[in-house]
Amino acid sequence: MSPLLTVEDLRVTFPTRQGPSEVVRGVSFTLGRERLGIVGESGSGKSQTGRAILGLTPPPGRATAKILDFDGIDLRAARPATWRSLRGARMSMVMQDPKFSLNPVMTVGRQIVEAVKFGATGTRAEARDRALAMLEAVQIRDPERVFRAYPHELSGGMGQRAMIAMMLVTEPDLLIADEPTSALDVTVQVEVLRILDRLVAERGMGLIFISHDLRLVSSFCDRVLVMYAGRVVEELKASELKQAQHSYTRGLMNCLPQIEGGQRPLPTLERDAAWAK
Template sequence: MTPLLTVENLKAGFPTRTGLVEAVRGVSFTLGRERLGIVGESGSGKSQTGRAIMGLTPPHARISADTLRFGDTDLLALSPRQRRRLRGKRLAMILQDPKYSLNPVMTIGRQIVETLLTHEKLSSRDAKAKALSMLEAVQIRDPERVFGLYPHEVSGGMGQRVMIAMMLVCGPELLIADEPTSALDVTVQLDVLDILDRLVRERGMGLIFVSHDLRLVSSFCDRVLVMYAGRVVEELDASRLSEAKHPYTQGLIDCLPRIEADRHPLPVLQRRKEWSL
């Protein structure tokens, strides 16, 4: 089968006064209809990889790849207008914090309906009905009331559910979730992950789950890519994460809190000199 997404030698750089800053340096992977986790410390290039795939990098960014293909579509060959038609309809991205992603002067319902009317030929009544149905699908109680609220009137957990509803309402084939639970309480995180898991399984979507939480990714995803300094240093099945060979991945695993009294207090500092690219 043709992979849902094929990425070969993806690079993303940003010109500065002191030269080109390479945020992504030759990332390669394929994605089927599965859950792929991308993990690494802050600044490792996780989010920029997702933004480059979506075409959401700033105009001055320098993006290149040997292959950047979504199904049979060459993403690098598309015009900005063609990219906009693709985003939201077949490709969607959930950003990290809903309070910065939702428009503060538009009601929640209006924002979801706007997404629908941009990509589908629906009447306003049908668009509202579909939006309410999607809010209900992400386990929002009383969707009619939430439909008329502004983003500042809902909690962080509900705001993230609204973002999920907005990104999934047009039925995309690929969803990129950029740390969608990092700003949420643990119990709310579990609810959001359960919603994502159920919707991905029911719709047969591909999911790229970007996170710095190795334990969360290992329990939620099928495969894991580990990034360091803009490159993929290791790729393995989530179930085999304990068998990681690269010193950086081992360092991330050693950073996870343990109850055992004999854990090493500074494993990362001890191993930093071993991290070679």
């Protein structure tokens, strides 16, 4: 089976007073119907890599690649009409901060309904029902209230859950999740990860999971890319992180907290769910 996404020699450059600054430098990887984690410190190029794949590099930045192919579509030559047909319906991205992703002058419900209507056929009532069901799926106890609320009326964690619901309601083929659970408590985090896991397993969705949390990525993802200073320094199976060879990856592993004289074992979703209780 051919990869869902192929990236070869992706570069993102921004102009500065000192000249062009390359923040993503020659990133290459393929993505199948799987969970791919991208980890690294702040400024390593993780988020800019995700944005470039969706054609969202902010001007005056410039993204280039030798190959940037999504399911047989050359994204380098994609026209605005092609991007409109892909974003939301087939490709989605959960941004790190919902304050900058949700429209402040539209209710949360209206925004999710628009996402449903954009990616599927059906009545507005059916779209509303799907929106409410997804809000409930991300552990929002009063979906009707949140549906009617404006983004500024929600807490940070609630806004993040609403944003996740909006990106997942269309069940895209490719989801790029940039720190999607950073503002969520453990119980909600586990439920969101279960939803993502189901979409990958049942619908064959491809997931790029961007995170600072190496332990979470190692327990949830199938493969891991480790980025430093705009480059991929190591790629390996998540289950083999303890056998990492690159000094930077080993440094990240050594930074994991020690508890009672020993390193806490890498968690599973089931174990985290048990801790949450």
